Amino acid sequence: xxxxxxxxxxxxxxxxxxxxxxxxxxxxxxxxxxxxxxxxxxxxxxxxxxxxxxxxxxxxxxxxxxxxxxxxxxxxxxxxxxxxxxxxxxxxxxxxxxxxxxxxxxxxxxxxxxxxxxxxxxxxxxxxxxxxxxxxxxxxxxxxxxxxxxxxxxxxxxxxxxxxxxxxxxxxxxxxxxxxxxxxxxxxxxxxxxxxxxxxxxxxxxxxxxxxxxxxxxxxxxxxxxxxxxxxxxxxxxxxxxxxxxxxxxxxx
Ligand SMILES: NC(=O)c1ccc[n+]([C@@H]2O[C@H](COP(=O)([O-])OP(=O)(O)OC[C@H]3O[C@@H](n4cnc5c(N)ncnc54)[C@H](OP(=O)(O)O)[C@@H]3O)[C@@H](O)[C@H]2O)c1
Numbered sequence: 477x478x479x480x481x482x483x484x485x486x487x488x489x490x491x492x493x494x495x496x497x498x499x500x501x502x503x504x505x506x507x508x509x510x511x512x513x514x515x516x517x518x519x520x521x522x523x524x525x526x527x528x529x530x531x532x533x534x535x536x537x538x539x540x541x542x543x544x545x546x547x548x549x550x551x552x553x554x555x556x557x558x559x560x561x562x563x564x565x566x567x568x569x570x571x572x573x574x575x576x577x578x579x580x581x582x583x584x585x586x587x588x589x590x591x592x593x594x595x596x597x598x599x600x601x602x603x604x605x606x607x608x609x610x611x612x613x614x615x616x617x618x619x620x621x622x623x624x625x626x627x628x629x630x631x632x633x634x635x636x637x638x639x640x641x642x643x644x645x646x647x648x649x650x651x652x653x654x655x656x657x658x659x660x661x662x663x664x665x666x667x668x669x670x671x672x673x674x675x676x677x678x679x680x681x682x683x684x685x686x687x688x689x690x691x692x693x694x695x696x697x698x699x700x701x702x703x704x705x706x707x708x709x710x711x712x713x714x715x716x717x718x719x720x721x722x723x724x725x726x727x728x729x
Contacts, residue, residue: 478705485553485704488512488537488594489564491522493661494611497693498561501701502530510550512564537590538565547597556603559704562591563611565666569622580625587629592636607704608651610637614719616655619728634715641713650712652703657719658690686721
């Protein structure tokens with residue numbers, strides 16, 4: 477197992493789903509972890525359950541003021557950061573004619589603008605040799621109906637990862653992007669889907685996924701932990717699909 481012994485790791489959106497599972501994996505591998513999220517009670521509960529001295533910070537990734545406060549708190553507690561996992565994100569799904577300006581702004585402000593400025597504000601506080609992992613989606617390069625804004629927000633992240641990997645190479649900071657397919661988390665119910673719709677959505681996906689199932693948060697967490705570690709020392713500017721083969725689903729067969 478790749479070690480993260482004594483590394484300082486920040487996980488945005490660490491109170492739920494993929495972020496929470498990754499925080500758990502980081503702790504298992506010896507890291508000191510900071511998690512964020514908007515829901516104060518959920519952040520506090522997750523930090524307590526994770527244990528290992530996990531610091532929970534309530535912060536809205538869409539707010540640049542919150543990003544400044546987050547960076548200052550982490551700096552005061554730990555000094556420098558070794559792993560930045562930019563994971564916080566939301567899904568809002570509507571066909572193009574129905575997308576409102578406020579939906580557009582909400583998704584872009586959290587998934588892309590907020591992610592961008594979170595990275596920017598942490599840059600002076602990253603150790604040389606640090607690892608940044610951006611959590612995108614296979615939606616970044618597919619054309620799922622109803623996902624225009626979500627997909628564009630994620631495609632922007634993949635683009636950012638490529639540029640950052642070049643800009644930060646001189647500091648030996650590695651930047652990689654993880655593109656999950658369908659993963660079982662509360663994201664769809666938070667997007668307003670009822671249990672029946674979530675089940676039918678997952679079923680439709682499972683029929684198209686060569687491995688015939690949705691993924692688990694813990695499976696994404698292991699990939700992220702690998703990319704965060706020295707075992708991935710020669711990997712930067714890369715993207716990894718973790719989707720059970722969904723994106724290479726054949727036209728026939
Ligand atoms: N599940 C999937 O199938 C899937 C597939 C591909 C990509 N993804 C991506 O994976 C990431 C994690 O999602 P998930 O599936 O694990 O869903 P989730 O369980 O809903 O987790 C989302 C996390 O992001 C946080 N968050 C959302 N908006 C935030 C904001 N403005 N500021 C700070 N934190 C915020 C949430 O906490 P609060 O609600 O407390 O703010 C929560 O901790 C997202 O970027 C999502 O787009 C998910």
